[in-house]
């Protein structure tokens with residue numbers, strides 16, 4: 140068997156109990172990934188053996204759960220090459236991480252007239268928090284143009300920078316187009332113009348498809364979300380460079396983030412505790428740690444090779460179907476295939492595919508501005524995960540043939 144054929148065949152599918160129950164061709168991992176047994180066991184294990192609230196209890200259960208929670212933080216930090224676990228703030232998801240930066244760093248360090256640059260392919264999660272700040276503070280927002288092939292125009296970005304630009308926010312891998320952005324180059328351009336410019340990378344899709352090293356990228360903030368990384372919902376990661384987190388005021392107030400409270404005055408703990416008010420998602424953080432252990436055992440590079448082989452296979456098979464237009468044809472692209480058909484609307488196609496046992500996403504994928512850029516309102520999106528197989532893509536092609544017969 141050739142190496143490519145082996146990469147296509149390999150899918151670690153048996154690690155995912157859902158596929159023992161269902162033969163669904165699950166092609167919606169960019170939206171949320173299925174969970175391996177290792178994650179389910181780790182979460183159930185805490186509840187079955189030593190569950191308790193963390194940080195406060197002197198008794199055995201609390202100490203054990205605290206250790207597991209903090210071990211998960213260390214894993215979440217090491218996974219993206221962070222210098223220390225203290226640079227990782229646990230959030231609910233990627234969205235909350237970006238809102239935290241906007242409301243804490245943004246309100247502390249920006250002023251009216253300052254500029255924030257976003258890319259033209261951001262998820263709403265990396266647009267709306269900055270728009271709220273625009274309404275609150277009068278900062279302005281500009282966007283880096285997206286080329287026809289779905290890549291960013293970084294030359295235009297260089298020309299856009301002005302002394303008023305204080306923050307650049309970019310998606311690492313576009314969930315709508317699959318483009319893998321050169322965030323290291325983007326960060327370099329920003330910092331070369333003004334070393335103190337802050338760069339936030341939305342890694343919600345970034346960490347899933349390739350190895351990430353935040354120190355190598357050179358950014359200041361990197362966010363990701365547990366449920367797309369084969370972990371649970373309700374847990375996300377905000378990584379911030381230590382000195383930048385240190386310069387930020389609390390985002391929310393409550394227990395566990397304070398040193399001393401009187402009715403007149405409160406002093407706050409250092410990061411990351413300063414940003415984790417109240418009881419955190421303890422079981423979910425431990426589940427995320429288990430997901431990271433699981434991925435490290437396989438190796439993210441092996442997963443990337445599998446997805447790339449499948450992506451090539453899928454594109455080749457889909458070329459046989461007439462009337463499809465693909466969005467996002469960047470040379471560096473993750474396992475995300477977004478397309479429209481001249482014979483049917485994405486939502487009709489999605490419903491027929493569901494009847495064929497194929498789960499895809501249809502719609503704007505929370506990226507309305509990039510849909511507008513390509514003059515469409517929706518696409519069909521098939522996205523791959525480590526459990527995806529050639530059979531899933533064959534089922535997609537067969538389902539599309541049926542959809543074409545019915546709608547065309």
Ligand SMILES: Cc1ncc(COP(=O)(O)O)c(C=O)c1O
Nearest residue numbers: 232233234262264314343344364
């Ligand atoms: C690129 C990107 N950014 C951010 C998000 C938001 O993730 P969450 O809803 O987990 O916060 C998503 C989710 O689809 C995404 O694909």
